[in-house]
C-alpha cells in the first residue's frame with residue numbers, strides 16, 4: 215500500500231485527538247459482525263460508554279493482552295474482522311505480541327493504539343511512549359508493516375475502513391488527550407464473556 | 420504393537436476433542452510433541468514471545484468458538500499467575516495448559532528448581548484442576564476426562580508432565 219500523507223510514520227506528526235470521539239467514529243464505521251476487544255485502562259471505559267455493542271469484549275485485568283485476545287478471536291472467526299483496542303502503557307508491557315501478529319499474518323486483525331503518553335487510569339504517570347518510544351515504529355520493527363499514525367480524525371476513519379478493503383494485519387496509532395472516560399465498564403467477568411460469546415453465536419440457548 | 424509415546428497419545432486426545440490451536444514457548448522436553456504437532460496439518464501451531472500471550476490467544480479463540488492448548492515449561496508457568504487470576508479464572512475460560520516439569524529429578528539449575536516449586540501453590544490457590552502425569556498407561560484417561568471436565572465446568576486445567584513420564588532432561592553426572 216502506498217504511503218499517504220494521512221498516515222505518518224512519526225508520532226509527532228499525528229494530531230492529538232479525543233479517545234471518546236475516535237471510538238465513536240470507529241463503532242459507527244464498522245459492521246455489527248466485527249468484534250472489538252478493549253484492553254484495560256481508560257480505552258476500555260470509553261468503549262463501554264460509546265455503545266453497548268454486543269460483539270465487544272471488555273478485559274478487566276491481564277494488562278497488555280488485548281492484542282493476543284483479539285488475535286485469538288480472529289483465529290477462531292476468520293470471516294469477521296477483529297479490532298484490538300489497547301493503551302500505550304499496556305502495549306509497552308507486551309511488545310512481543312506485535313511480532314506474533316506480524317509473523318502469523320493475521321489478515322483479519324487491526325490493532326488500535328490509544329497513546330496518551332501516560333498511564334492515565336493509575337494517576338497519569340508518564341509512560342515510555344512520551345519519552346521516545348514510538349509504538350508505530352516498534353510495530354514496524356516487529357514486521358507489522360501496515361503500521362501508521364493517524365494524522366487526524368479523517369485519516370483514522372480511512373484506516374478503519376481499510377480493514378474491509380485490504381488484508382491486514384494493521385496497526386493504527388492514535389495520539390489522544392488526557393480527557394477522562396465517560397463511564398465505567400461493568401465489572402462482571404462471566405457476564406461480559408457470556409454476552410460476547412452469545413453475540414458471536416458460539417453459545418446458544 | 421509398539422506402545423504409543425506420550426506425545427502421540429497427546430495428539431490423539433487433542434484431535435478427539437477438536438483442540439486444533441496450539442500456542443507455546445518451547446521447552447526441550449516438549450520438543451517431540453511440538454514437532455509432531457507442526458508436522459500435522461490438522462493443527463495451527465506457533466510459538467509466542469511470552470506464555471501470557473499464548474494464554475491470551477487461546478482465551479480469545481475459546482470465546483470465538485475454537486479450542487486451544489498452551490504448551491510451556493515450569494518457568495513459563497511462573498510468568499502466568501496474573502493472567503490466570505485476571506483472565507482465565509474470573510471470566511470462566513477453560514484454559515488448557517501442558518507444562519513440562521523441570522527443576523526436579525535430576526535438575527542441575529537451582530533457578531529452575533526454585534521456580535518449579537512455585538507452580539503447585541499457584542494452581543491450588545486459583546483452584547485450577549491440575550494433574551501430574553507420571554505413567555503412560557494413565558495418560559489418555561487423564562487427558563481425555565479432564566478436557567471434558569474443563570469444557571463442562573469452565574475451569575482451566577493444567578497437565579504437568581513429570582520426568583517419570585517423559586524421561587525429563589538428562590544431564591551428565
Ligand SMILES: Cc1ncc(C[n+]2csc(CCOP(=O)(O)OP(=O)(O)O)c2C)c(N)n1
Nearest residue numbers: 255256257277301302303304332333334335
Ligand atoms: C501487570 C499489571 N501491572 C500494573 C497494573 C496496574 N495498571 C492498571 S491499568 C494501568 C495503566 C494502563 O495504561 P494504558 O494502557 O496506557 O491506559 P490508560 O490508563 O492510559 O488509558 C496500570 C499500570 C496492572 N493492572 N497489571
